[in-house]
Amino acid sequence: MPKLSKLLGSVAIAACLAGAVHAEDAKKLSAETVVAKVNGTDITLGQMLTVRESLPPEYLQLPDDVLFGGILDQLVQQTALAQIGEGMKTRKDDIAMEVERRAYLAGTVLDKTAKDAASDALVQKSYDEKYAKAEPGLEYHAAHIIVPTEDEAKAVKADIDGGKDFADEAKEKSQDGAAANGGDLGWFTLDKMVPEFSEVIAKMKAGEVTGPIQTQYGWHVVKLYESRPAAAPKLDEVKDQIAGELKQKAVQDRVTDTVKAAKVEKMTDGIDPAVLKDTTILGQ
DSSP states (O other): OOOOSSTTTTHHHHHHHHHHHHHSOGGGOOTTOEEEEETTEEEEHHHHHHHHHTSOHHHHTSOHHHHHHHHHHHHHHHHHHHHHHHTTOOHHHHHHHHHHHHHHHHHHHHHHHHHHHTOHHHHHHHHIIIIISSOOOEEEEEEEEEESSHHHHHHHHHHHHTTOOHHHHHHHHOOSGGGGGTTEEEEEOGGGSOHHHHHHHTTOOTTOEEEEEEETTEEEEEEEEEEEEOOOOOHHHHHHHHHHHHHHHHHHHHHHHHHHHSOOOOOOTTOOGGGGGOGGGGGO
């Protein structure tokens, strides 16, 4: 559906039509209510509602009569042009419309699948399983000193083992933003760090200093201050994330299961994939 091209055009005329529709008994209005005719072709209230649902939010802020008139004008223009287009249709156009029809129907299936998968009840259930009923994980308070080479990291570790203060060494030698705070990384869960770093932290004891550890960012010397059970986030804090995960999984499962259950036959033997570059086929 093209965007509204002349939303404000002919509003006075369209507003009269809007008034006529509003004057009807609201109970009699339906998707099939005819609001205009173009060369005998009906434009219905259902079509107008469908256009409205596809509009960006800024259009929905317009006064009702302006929006009504703009949508009606758009459909009048579109219908008049489409009547001409019917007589100009080619095989390519028929194919394009069929592809669009299938894409639309597939989209409606997946939209409903996603919506059903992220109901409040299912989000709550997922939250309970992931957080409320699960054993609390751990979060860690650590600091690090990061340098470009392994030899530099070994030298830093040797200095700390020899009695130098970790925070002072970090301020002097570490090469990241945490250096100014003595390398302090604050509290974090292991999933927030790169695997090489997390694997070492998980095995350390409070007060321990270890290294060198190589990651994609450089060579680290790490000190673990302490660890504690991680508090579960509140539902409101992770609701959108959980809903997104549920939707994504439901959509993926729906596609996989639907295709698996379908009888799919591919007759592509002997067809050169480069044939897709031959657009003249659409004109045959």
